[in-house]
Structure formats: structure tokens, C-alpha cells
Amino acid sequence: MAVERLLCQYSGFYNQYFQENQGITGRKYDRALELFRSCYLQSQPSKSSIPSARLCLASMPSSFGKSNVPKKKGVQVLSPNLLSPSTMLELLDAWDDEYNGIVIDSGSLPLTANTFASALRSSLLNWKLKGKRGIWLKLFEEQSDLVPIAIQEGFSYHHAEPGYVMLTYWIPDEPCLLPTSPSHQIGIAGFVINDDREILVVKEKCSCSCSGVWKLPTGYINKSEELFSGAIREVKEETGIETTFLEMVSFRHVHLVAFEKSDLLFVCMLKPLSLQIEIDENEIQDAKWMTLDELLGQQFYAEDEMSRKVIEICMDTYEKSYSGFTAQQVISKFDGKLSYLYYKKGNKI
Amino acid sequence: MAVERLLCQYSGFYNQYFQENQGITGRKYDRALELFRSCYLQSQPSKSSIPSARLCLASMPSSFGKSNVPKKKGVQVLSPNLLSPSTMLELLDAWDDEYNGIVIDSGSLPLTANTFASALRSSLLNWKLKGKRGIWLKLFEEQSDLVPIAIQEGFSYHHAEPGYVMLTYWIPDEPCLLPTSPSHQIGIAGFVINDDREILVVKEKCSCSCSGVWKLPTGYINKSEELFSGAIREVKEETGIETTFLEMVSFRHVHLVAFEKSDLLFVCMLKPLSLQIEIDENEIQDAKWMTLDELLGQQFYAEDEMSRKVIEICMDTYEKSYSGFTAQQVISKFDGKLSYLYYKKGNKI
Numbered sequence: 001m002a003v004e005r006l007l008c009q010y011s012g013f014y015n016q017y018f019q020e021n022q023g024i025t026g027r028k029y030d031r032a033l034e035l036f037r038s039c040y041l042q043s044q045p046s047k048s049s050i051p052s053a054r055l056c057l058a059s060m061p062s063s064f065g066k067s068n069v070p071k072k073k074g075v076q077v078l079s080p081n082l083l084s085p086s087t088m089l090e091l092l093d094a095w096d097d098e099y100n101g102i103v104i105d106s107g108s109l110p111l112t113a114n115t116f117a118s119a120l121r122s123s124l125l126n127w128k129l130k131g132k133r134g135i136w137l138k139l140f141e142e143q144s145d146l147v148p149i150a151i152q153e154g155f156s157y158h159h160a161e162p163g164y165v166m167l168t169y170w171i172p173d174e175p176c177l178l179p180t181s182p183s184h185q186i187g188i189a190g191f192v193i194n195d196d197r198e199i200l201v202v203k204e205k206c207s208c209s210c211s212g213v214w215k216l217p218t219g220y221i222n223k224s225e226e227l228f229s230g231a232i233r234e235v236k237e238e239t240g241i242e243t244t245f246l247e248m249v250s251f252r253h254v255h256l257v258a259f260e261k262s263d264l265l266f267v268c269m270l271k272p273l274s275l276q277i278e279i280d281e282n283e284i285q286d287a288k289w290m291t292l293d294e295l296l297g298q299q300f301y302a303e304d305e306m307s308r309k310v311i312e313i314c315m316d317t318y319e320k321s322y323s324g325f326t327a328q329q330v331i332s333k334f335d336g337k338l339s340y341l342y343y344k345k346g347n348k349i
Numbered sequence: 350m351a352v353e354r355l356l357c358q359y360s361g362f363y364n365q366y367f368q369e370n371q372g373i374t375g376r377k378y379d380r381a382l383e384l385f386r387s388c389y390l391q392s393q394p395s396k397s398s399i400p401s402a403r404l405c406l407a408s409m410p411s412s413f414g415k416s417n418v419p420k421k422k423g424v425q426v427l428s429p430n431l432l433s434p435s436t437m438l439e440l441l442d443a444w445d446d447e448y449n450g451i452v453i454d455s456g457s458l459p460l461t462a463n464t465f466a467s468a469l470r471s472s473l474l475n476w477k478l479k480g481k482r483g484i485w486l487k488l489f490e491e492q493s494d495l496v497p498i499a500i501q502e503g504f505s506y507h508h509a510e511p512g513y514v515m516l517t518y519w520i521p522d523e524p525c526l527l528p529t530s531p532s533h534q535i536g537i538a539g540f541v542i543n544d545d546r547e548i549l550v551v552k553e554k555c556s557c558s559c560s561g562v563w564k565l566p567t568g569y570i571n572k573s574e575e576l577f578s579g580a581i582r583e584v585k586e587e588t589g590i591e592t593t594f595l596e597m598v599s600f601r602h603v604h605l606v607a608f609e610k611s612d613l614l615f616v617c618m619l620k621p622l623s624l625q626i627e628i629d630e631n632e633i634q635d636a637k638w639m640t641l642d643e644l645l646g647q648q649f650y651a652e653d654e655m656s657r658k659v660i661e662i663c664m665d666t667y668e669k670s671y672s673g674f675t676a677q678q679v680i681s682k683f684d685g686k687l688s689y690l691y692y693k694k695g696n697k698i
Contacts, residue, residue: 157510222529224605262535322693
């Protein structure tokens with residue numbers, strides 16, 4: 001579980017400091033660190049030797065209750081026992097990232113809450129001394145008992161998804177430079193028009209503002225799904241119509257939607273490969289092929305500048321007086337990943 | 350804290366069920382619910398009266414320890430006292446969403462962990478009976494003690510950001526239809542070229558694959574920031590150069606980057622309004638104006654198809670033989686929000 005152990009060296013300093021500052025937690029250790037660092041640096045020849053410093057963290061107080069408490073999932077919260085100055089202390093398993101930060105190994109965290117708390121605290125102090133910057137801690141759902149401890153030690157939530165939550169701790173005394181959590185949901189709309197110039201439209205089942213309105217099929221893309229694949233899939237799921245991707249003709253950027261995050265909605269021109277509609281009754285109230293006049297004749301469209309503009313762009317694309325972006329698969333040396341570059345190929349202007 | 354109280358009515362059923370099934374938690378209540386529902390429906394005229402059902406939840410067992418445990422932040426974990434069948438039970442404050450789901454009011458959660466656990470459990474059973482679907486629970490950092498309880502009751506992490514974590518519970522016995530957590534980070538690259546046909550380039554400070562390479566300034570957009578504003582800001586921050594936005598010429602979509610999420614990188618054509626470079630030494634090693642030949646002459650570009658293509662597109666845009674999307678502010682009636690629609694204006698083909 002812990003790969004590195006530190007032996008007390010400055011036990012006198014720490015014992016004195018923490019006896020005078022009972023209950024100190026989280027960011028408040030910065031002051032302790034500062035005092036300790038000034039003490040430490042006076043007795044060490046250069047900063048470069050800090051990574052091998054052997055620190056006394058034995059007498060750091062715990063703030064987790066005062067009695068032995070059986071907690072669920074077998075995690076124990078124990079009262080702090082002041083260890084003798086020569087006690088070996090465990091640090092969390094972790095590795096460096098390329099930004100002088102630390103990634104804690106979630107797979108080898110201590111099994112008891114008090115051991116985790118003490119190892120986390122020791123590790124933070126160690127990383128501060130080493131001049132580390134951003135600390136990453138991923139806790140799986142089965143490790144949720146450790147979340148309150150990490151928060152108490154000064155960690156913040158970064159992002160989460162089913163199965164885990166990621167927490168971070170920014171050490172430097174300057175604005176946090178860690179990347180923010182994922183900020184956007186990505187939606188797609190599919191414009192499908194048949195040889196009779198009828199457009200494929202759906203009525204959603206929800207009771208929101210578009211209730212009762214005939215509109216283009218839309219949806220969110222799945223994890224790691226391509227934009228055009230998402231459009232093809234959503235159209236198929238909602239209406240049963242098979243399509244192929246032609247062009248990305250436009251996109252909309254809007255903020256403070258679900259969870260106060262942002263949305264990008266990409267409008268895809270698709271070519272129908274089938275005509276027989278079969279709706280997904282879970283999501284869709286109805287679907288049909290509709291003439292342009294019928295579609296734009298709805299009161300909703302008269303009042304919705306954006307939807308009118310999108311339909312106009314799609315019709316111009318259909319009539320070949322407009323062209324958007326197509327997708328080309330490219331590999332970038334920046335990350336070695338296969339990806340899609342969307343741009344306008346051929347007929348440049 | 351709780352707006353709704355239920356009085357026991359089917360205490361006989363529940364007492365018997367839970368005496369026979371000690372320690373049942375989370376999803377296992379489904380079976381209890383099913384049995385209870387069949388019992389309930391036999392004695393009620395129609396399903397429509399379910400919302401006013403008066404249930405016995407008094408004897409539901411708690412699984413939180415067996416002794417009084419002072420926890421941090423004053424949250425108490427108490428042993429379950431089997432309440433008398435006529436005891437009033439508290440439900441969590443919550444409101445309906447438009448998808449027949451429930452949003453729990455984070456601002457009025459019980460202050461003690463055991464009260465929260467019992468109210469959450471009662472509420473879940475109540476919502477199941479009412480045929481509710483997705484349940485949303487937002488817990489602020491100061492409520493992190495409640496995270497393990499919610500997880501234990503069957504909630505999953507949905508998303509998080511500094512300050513809070515959002516958890517969800519999907520009730521129906523069918524695939525979850527809740528929107529996924531935000532999936533994308535949004536980056537921008539700024540292409541700035543001066544009247545001497547020199548391109549503004551930077552060398553990043555990081556030690557990644559682009560270390561030492563002269564490249565376009567790039568960065569992530571801030572929360573609720575427009576794409577073009579983000580490009581203008583990043584160029585200004587990294588190089589000191591003031592610009593205005595001309596066009597969005599291309600974008601790249603790539604998966605499984607940071608946190609296994611996806612990235613969209615938008616390439617913006619910007620017009621310089623100043624020429625004097627002043628770098629941000631925190632992020633950037635160096636910045637300068639560089640000729641196209643010098644830029645493309647780097648070994649990195651010879652090996653990076655994507656970067657070459659992007660520069661080619663940008664140069665075509667500069668020479669007016671290519672045009673991408675511009676941004677038009679539009680309001681959509683779908684959500685009433687001011688947003689930007691990106692598409693190709695004028696000179697359609």
C-alpha cells in the first residue's frame with residue numbers, strides 16, 4: 001500500500017507545533033509546513049536534497065472522533081494515538097505526472113479510514129516539501145467512505161462519473177492551473193430529407209418547451225462516439241431510418257444548461273438509406289416525413305430564430321448552395337491519437 | 350427540512366417483511382416495494398391515488414453502526430431505534446423535474462447522518478411507489494459526510510466540480526435514460542498572422558510531446574466562455590497580442606484524453622491588433638512571429654499530418670481561398686437562451 005516510509009527527524013519541532021495547535025487540519029498545515037521548511041532548510045545544504053528529506057510526521061493529530069467506531073464496509077475510525085517520534089509513517093503510493101504533480105494510486109489506498117487520513121496527511125506534507133503542484137485522487141464508489149476525509153484534508157471535487165469521483169489538491173500559493181472538469185455535453189441534430197423534399201421530423205415525449213412541436217431528431221452523443229456516428233445512431237433509434245453522413249453544416253454553443261454546464265449542438269446533414277419509420281416509443285411520441293412548408297408553418301418556428309436559420313442552412317446544403325464541414329480521420333503527433341478533423345474539403349470558397 | 354410526512358398504514362406488512370429480511374438495503378428494497386405495491390394495490394381503487402398513499406416505513410432497519418458515534422462536523426450516527434408503527438416519518442424535501450424525476454433539495458437536508466439515511470430510504474420507497482424515474486442529489490463539499498450514505502443506498506456519482514458532487518438514482522427497471530455527465534473539454538487554437546506573413550507561435554513549458562516545438566497558442570475555454578472569446582483570451586494571456594475573431598476554420602474531435610473524456614479543439618482565425626510580444630512565463634517558454642517555412646520546416650510538422658492540415662487551412666483562409674464558420678448570436682425558443690450559431694455566412698459555396 002505505501003511505497004515510501006519516513007522516519008522522524010524533526011520530532012521536537014512537530015511535537016511542539018502540534019501540541020500548541022490541536023485540531024489543525026487541511027490548508028492550515030501550510031503554516032506548519034512553512035515553519036517546518038524554514039527549520040529544515042537551515043539544516044540542509046540545498047533545496048535539491050529535499051526530495052530525500054526524512055520528516056517527522058508522527059505526532060500529527062487526527063481529527064476523526066475519539067473512540068473506536070465500527071464503520072460500514074469494515075473501515076475503522078480510530079482515535080489518534082500519539083506515536084513515538086521514531087515511529088515509521090506510511091505514505092500513499094503515487095506517481096509523478098508531467099506537470100510536476102502527483103497521481104495517487106487508487107488501487108492501493110489504505111483499507112482503514114484512519115490509516116488513510118494519516119497517510120494522506122503525511123503524503124501532502126511530503127509533496128509540499130518536494131515542491132509538487134497538483135495532486136489527483138480518484139476514489140471509486142466502494143471507497144466513498146474516504147471522500148469526507150479527503151475533503152476535510154483540503155481536497156476539492158474535480159469531476160465524477162458513475163463509478164468514481166476525482167478529487168484534487170492544489171499546493172502552490174498561486175491560482176490553480178489544473179484543467180477544469182469536463183464542461184460540455186455534446187448534442188447532435190440530424191437533418192434527413194427524402195427525394196420528395198420531405199424532412200424527417202419527430203415529436204418528443206417530454207413536457208418541455210418543444211412539447212408538441214415537430215422538430216429534427218436530436219440527442220446526446222455517447223462516450224467516445226463520433227459526432228456523425230451519434231447523429232446516425234440517434235436518427236435510427238428515434239425513427240428507424242437508416243442514414244449516412246454528408247456534412248456538418250452548423251453548430252450551436254449555449255451555456256448554463258444542464259448542471260450549469262454548456263452544450264454544443266452539431267447539425268448533421270444525413271442522407272436517408274430507408275424510408276419506413278419505426279419510432280422508439282420510450283423517447284418519441286411520433287415521427288413522420290413533413291414538407292418544408294408544414295415544418296416552418298408551425299407557430300414555434302415563427303418564434304424561433306435559431307430553428308429557422310438551421311433549417312434554411314440545411315435546405316441550402318440540400319440544394320447545393322451551401323457547404324459545411326466534412327470529417328477527415330487524422331493522427332496527431334501531439335497525442336498520437338486517431339481523431340477527426342472537421343473542415344471544408346474541396347470547393348474551398 | 351421535510352415537507353411531507355407519512356403515517357403507518359401497512360405496518361403489519363412491513364414489520365413482517367423486514368423482520369424476515371434484516372439488513373436489506375438499497376436496490377434490495379425493490380423486492381419489498383414490489384410486494385408492498387401488490388398488497389397496496391389490492392386495497393386501493395386506482396393507481397392514481399398512489400401519490401397520496403400513507404405508508405409504513407417505521408420499521409425499516411438502519412445499517413449505520415450500533416452505537417452513538419460523534420462524527421466530525423457534528424453529524425451523528427445513531428443506532429436504529431425501531432419506531433412504533435404509528436411514528437411519523439420524514440421525507441426529504443424535493444421537487445419534480447419535467448421528466449417525471451425528482452430533484453432533492455440540497456439546502457434542506459437533515460443535519461444528522463442517521464436522519465438523512467432514514468429519510469433518504471423512506472423517500473426512495475415513496476418515489477418508487479409514485480412511479481418516479483431519475484433522482485438527483487447534489488451534495489456540497491460541506492455535506493461530504495453524506496456521500497457514503499447515498500452510495501450505500503444505491504446512488505451513483507454523476508458529475509462533480511469544485512464545491513459539489515452530483516449523485517443519481519435510476520428507479521425504473523430499464524436502461525438509465527438520464528443524461529450522462531459532461532463529456533468534453535473544449536480547447537481552442539488561435540491562428541494569428543501579421544502583415545509580413547509571419548505567424549504567432551509559442552513554445553509550451555510542459556514536458557510533453559510538443560516540448561520544444563513552435564506551435565499555435567492553444568488553451569481550454571473557461572466556464573461559460575464563448576469559443577472565439579476563449580481564443581482571443583488565450584492568445585492575449587500567452588503572448589500579450591491583442592486580436593479580434595475572424596472565423597472558425599476547423600475543429601478536431603478526439604477521445605480518451607484527460608480523465609478518459611473527449612476533447613474538441615476549435616481552430617480560430619484571429620486578426621492581430623498589436624505586434625509586441627509579452628509572454629506569460631508561468632505557462633509559456635517563449636513566443637515569437639515565425640515565417641510559414643520556418644514553422645512547417647520543423648521536424649515535428651513533417652511527422653504531424655493534423656498540424657500541417659490545420660496550417661494549410663489557416664493559410665488558405667488568410668489568402669481568401671477558404672472560409673469556415675462565423676458566429677451569429679441567436680435566441681432559441683427551445684430554451685430561451687442567448688447562444689451562438691456557427692455557420693458559413695455569405696458566399697455560400
